[in-house]
Amino acid sequence: MTGVPASAAGGSSHAAPQAAAAQAAEAEKATVTALGPTAADVAALAEPEGDAKPPRGAKLAAAAVNQASVWNIANLLTMLRLILVPGFVALMLADGGYDPAWRSFAWAAFAVAMITDLFDGHLARTYNLVTDFGKIADPIADKAIMGAALICLSSLGDLPWWVTIVILGRELGITLMRFVVIRYGVIPASRGGKLKTLVQGIAVGMYVLALTGWLATLRWWVMAAAVVLTVVTGLDYVRQAIVLRRAGIAEREAAAEETQG
Numbered sequence: 001m002t003g004v005p006a007s008a009a010g011g012s013s014h015a016a017p018q019a020a021a022a023q024a025a026e027a028e029k030a031t032v033t034a035l036g037p038t039a040a041d042v043a044a045l046a047e048p049e050g051d052a053k054p055p056r057g058a059k060l061a062a063a064a065v066n067q068a069s070v071w072n073i074a075n076l077l078t079m080l081r082l083i084l085v086p087g088f089v090a091l092m093l094a095d096g097g098y099d100p101a102w103r104s105f106a107w108a109a110f111a112v113a114m115i116t117d118l119f120d121g122h123l124a125r126t127y128n129l130v131t132d133f134g135k136i137a138d139p140i141a142d143k144a145i146m147g148a149a150l151i152c153l154s155s156l157g158d159l160p161w162w163v164t165i166v167i168l169g170r171e172l173g174i175t176l177m178r179f180v181v182i183r184y185g186v187i188p189a190s191r192g193g194k195l196k197t198l199v200q201g202i203a204v205g206m207y208v209l210a211l212t213g214w215l216a217t218l219r220w221w222v223m224a225a226a227v228v229l230t231v232v233t234g235l236d237y238v239r240q241a242i243v244l245r246r247a248g249i250a251e252r253e254a255a256a257e258e259t260q261g
Helices: 006-035 039-046 058-069 073-097 100-126 132-155 163-180 191-208 214-259
Strands: none
Touching: 073 100, 073 132, 100 132, 100 191, 132 163, 132 191, 163 214, 191 214
């Protein structure tokens, strides 16, 4: 009688448990399918992988977040300064422009504008709140409040027109010059320029108030210092612009020669 080979017998003994395990797995799978999708299936549907498109509205939400970043404390201070300009003019010219009480209110508005000018730029740079709106609106707000004060004072006869023309001409000219040479680099604000802004603010503020006696004489000297600083720092900025432009042209010519070589 021929015996069954050992290998065949072993294969049969192992095949039975494997078949039983497969049948159990199929039964479990059928049960899960009947009960519904698992948590993993739901997560896979909720979070598409790879290049799957984001849910509808995701781009709009991101855009809303970016737009909200414009409304930071630095820009709000700049907006406040812009809003104060027409209010300052109204207070300055109220009741003919010579009432001490209204002039005091105008001085308060001017002082708030000057204080916000000191803080908004510092906050923007310190806390990384620099925005395109702030870059454009901040210098406009600075020139607007100072120009409004100077023009009001000259129109009321408190300040000679040539002082207003010198200060505003310098401010507008330097601003335009910065835009012209920006292709070669940025002209940083100097210590002299910051001192000029401070002295200008003090001088104009003293003229806004209805001062008499020795204070009226003192404000004349402060304004004289402001005019001198305005002219000197303006000439220094022109010198920096010329140097920056020459350096930029030289760098471009050197780069062109290296490319040709």
